[in-house]
Amino acid sequence: MDSFFNEVISGALGRYNYWVVIFLMMSGFYVVIGSTNLVKKIVGLNIFQTSVFILYISIGKINGGTAPIVWANAERYSNPLPHVLILTAIVVGVATTALGLSLIMRIKHAYNTVEEDEILAISLEEDEDE
Amino acid sequence: MxxxxxxxxxxxxxxxxxxxxxxxxxxxxxxxxxxxxxxxxxxxxxxxxxxxxxxxxxxxxxxxxxxxxxxxxxxxxxEKKSSRSSFLPLLIVSITGAALVWGTLDMPEYGNPDNPAHHHVADRYIEQSPEEIGIPNMVTSVLASYRGFDTLGEVIVVFTALIGVLSLLQVRTPPSVAETPLRNENRKLSRPYPVLQVVALVMMPFIILFALYVQFHGDFGPGGGFQAGVIFAVAFILYTLTYGLDDALALTPVSVLKALAAGGVLIYGGTGVVSMLLGGNFLDYNVLSSNPVSGQHIGIIVIELGVGITVASVLICAFYAFMTRALPDQGQKG
Amino acid sequence: MDVVTDLISWIFLGLGIFLGLTGAFGLLRFPDFYTRVHAASISDTLCTACFIFGLAFQSGFNLVTAKLFIILILLWLTGPAASHALVRAAHTAGLKPITENSD
Incomplete structure (x- = not known):
């Protein structure tokens, strides 16, 4: 029984940050599919995105490692590859967020609302008029 | 701990x-x-x-x-009160989350040095990059040299996003030069936000100095073109927020920013073309100098500069487009 | 000597923690927006200063100390300016502070 508990605890300690990441990811996903406001959807998308960043960086972490910059006293370095991927992804992320937000501004201009269901109702009406 | x-x-x-x-x-x-x-x-x-x-x-x-x-x-x-039921999204999210948690049970434990993720290409980056590239920051060597092609793609994505933003939102044309002196006189008489404007003015040179440090020290410490570009953009965003869009547009005209955004991508791609002309592969910096390591140094500094210029000007320009939409009236600030 | 600097450093850190907690407590307990910002921002400047001094004693006299003091100057410039911006925005938006006369 004791060994079973030890196994569970060490398994949990080895994976807790993946689980938190999944929680954050799913919360972001919930905001994206569950809310109708487009700005809130963008925030949800960004939360999802940042949680993926945390996942990648956790995978790159090595216990007892240091930041991957050559240092005389370093025993071992954490994996630099995920850092590179995520570093560029963050900047690409803000550029695409800017694009999404500017689309929202145009939608507001065209429909005078940023609520998804109202936009759908208005565009349905327009279709019927034609 | x-x-x-x-x-x-x-x-x-x-x-x-x-x-x-x-x-x-x-x-x-x-x-x-x-x-x-x-x-x-x-x-x-x-x-x-x-x-x-x-x-x-x-x-x-x-x-x-x-x-x-x-x-x-x-x-x-x-946000308006949603009429939609939250049951279905919650169900989908729970099922997906449960499946993902189940998936993590097969994942290797966090932080273990023997994990497969650390032994594909990372070994080579860690062990050989200090000799092959000759710079201490492995992230910069991987970003700019080993995966230089990938980074070029990402810079182009950032540039394309700016094209998208500018085709959706227009940046306001600043008032003509004839009006400017009078407006400046007026502003001297009544500073709308004295505390914030003075603090912003004191901070700005240091932010820009820090951005330049991050840009050129990125080979040795944490930093590089992406970070420097973002910090550089922050300085101008601070200026715009405290002094208003018209002053900022007078400081950095949009036409210049557009040219810089394209110019950064051109510097990056041009380095690749130069290395091809010198007989190497695309973005192979070894041929840029007689010594491969110093060739790598030159290549990395040049392409990081291109990245920094593009990122900074894209973000500043996108911000101006947003501010034009957010503050349509003249003189309305903050 | 080490014990003395350690002690001084921990006194500063403890004071910093106390001030930070005071600020947080004020932020939660004070009645309206202006008093809350007041509590948070006033304790914040001294709190960061205490932390920086404590850490400076820990690091000894080297480049790290200089960097810490640059951070301190930065925080002293930006923190109050940010509080000022916050309060000013609330005032412009028409939020009235609680005064003795109001109920």
Whole structure:
């Protein structure tokens, strides 16, 4: 029984940050599919995105490692590859967020609302008029 | 100790996200998103990713938040009560989450040096990059040299996003030169935000100096073109927020920014073409100098400069487009 | 000597923690927006200063100390300016502070 508990605890300690990441990811996903406001959807998308960043960086972490910059006293370095991927992804992320937000501004201009269901109702009406 | 820090930071992240899901005030949601980014930057530091951490701090807590706030000015700050039932999304999310948690049970344990992720190409980056590239920061060597092609693609994505933003939103044309002197006289008489303007003016040179340090010290410490570009953009965003869009547009005209954004991509791609003309592969910096290592140095400095210029001008220009939409009236500031 | 600097450093850190907690307590307990910002921002400047001094004693006299003091100057410039911006925005938006006369 004791060994079973030890196994569970060490398994949990080895994976807790993946689980938190999944929680954050799913919360972001919930905001994206569950809310109708487009700005809130963008925030949800960004939360999802940042949680993926945390996942990648956790995978790159090595216990007892240091930041991957050559240092005389370093025993071992954490994996630099995920850092590179995520570093560029963050900047690409803000550029695409800017694009999404500017689309929202145009939608507001065209429909005078940023609520998804109202936009759908208005565009349905327009279709019927034609 | 590290475990405790990690767990408490992750716990705070979860609390922030729960608040974001439950709140209806978009203004509060955007501010919480800024906090979320700052917390995740701290997690990145705890996980040894210093380069990533300060990109995230500058981008997530700085630029994303400001862009979202500018959007809120036009779209309104309250979410309407949704008539839709939240049951179905909750079900989908729970099922997906449960499947993912089940998936993690097969994942190797966090932090174990023997994990497969650390033994594909990472070994080579860690062991050989100090000799092959000759710079201490492995992240920069991988970013600019080993994976230079990938980074070129990402710079082009950033540039393309600017084209998208500018085709959707117009940047206001600043008032003509004839009006400018009078307007400046008026501004001297009545500074609308004296404290903020003075603080911003004091901070700006230091922010720009720091950006340049990050740009050119990126080979030796955390930093590089992406971070420097973002920090550089922050200086101008601060100026715009305190002094108004017209002054900022007079300082950095949009036509110049557009040219710089394209110019940065051109510098990056041009380095690749030059290396081809000198007989190497595309973006093979070894041929740029008689000595392969110094060739790598030259190549990395030049392409990081291109990245920095593009990122800074894209973000500044996109911000101007947002501010034009958010503050359509002349003279309305803040 | 080490014990003395350690002690001084911990006194500063403890004071910083106390001030930070005071600020947080005020933020939660004070009645309206202006008093809350007041509590948070006033304790914040001294709190960060205490932390920086404590850490400076820990690090000894080297480049790290200089960097810490640059951070301190940065925080002293930006923190009050940010509080000022916050309060000013609330005032412009028309939020009235609680005064003795109001109920």
């Amino acid at each position: 590290e475990l405790l820090v990690n767990i408490s930071l992750l716990f705070m992240l979860s609390l922030t996200v729960i608040a974001v899901v439950r709140l209806k005030s978009l203004f509060a949601i955007v501010m919480l998103f800024g906090i979320y980014s700052l917390l995740s930057a701290m997690i990145f530091i705890a996980l040894d990713a210093v380069d990533v951490a300060f990109t995230e701090a500058a981008v997530g807590a700085g630029i994303s938040t400001v862009l979202m706030l500018a959007t809120l000015v036009t779209t309104g700050r309250w």
